[in-house]
Amino acid sequence: DIQMTQSPSSLSASVGDRVTITCRASQGIRNDLGWYQQKPGKAPKRLIYAASNLQSGVPSRFSGSGSGTEFTLTISSLQPEDFATYYCLQHNSYPWTFGQGTKVEIK
């Protein structure tokens, strides 16, 4: 099974900050990775697919990069509505696996 190691597990940031979250795969997964945002009591929402493609309707301050085993989600200028938990998901091979999540909190 492919393990996804996501870091950090939590972070505190201020509005306007640049935020970076990383996921590392235990083996190469090409670009078969997505990033999801989840707010309390809500279903996850996909932000990025195929590692670097912005989901329709998602603000351009979100971006993704990486291929193979290392992937990054960047929020260029954190906004109040971005405080949430973020997860990566690899869908290269079964079983699909999520990262442990990164909770982005207000500083």
Added chain:
Amino acid sequence: QVQLQESGPGLVKPSETLSLTCAVSGYSISSGYSWGWVRQPPGKGLEWIGSIYHSGGTYYDPSPKSRVTISVDTSKNQFSLKLSSVTAADTAVYYCARAYSGYDYWGQGTLVTVSS
């Protein structure tokens, strides 16, 4: 617009079988893609349970694999999850989702509590 809606009992007794259905609207399951189930225990992260293709092929997570069955009913445009011999550890919000380069559409989720 594709929409998914989970339904099923919110309370299941230990050792019994959890059964959930996901009704899909705005897209015909028989047209393609795969369809999956994800769960989230209270206060914890997302856990992948398994997927089913429109043709009926299935993939399950090794952890609850022997207890999980996912099926599809194209005539009703829905797919289902059965999890047998449940324990308190199976208490979670269960989500259904459509798989297209990961999961693009999700249901709102339904809380299932395992308790006597």
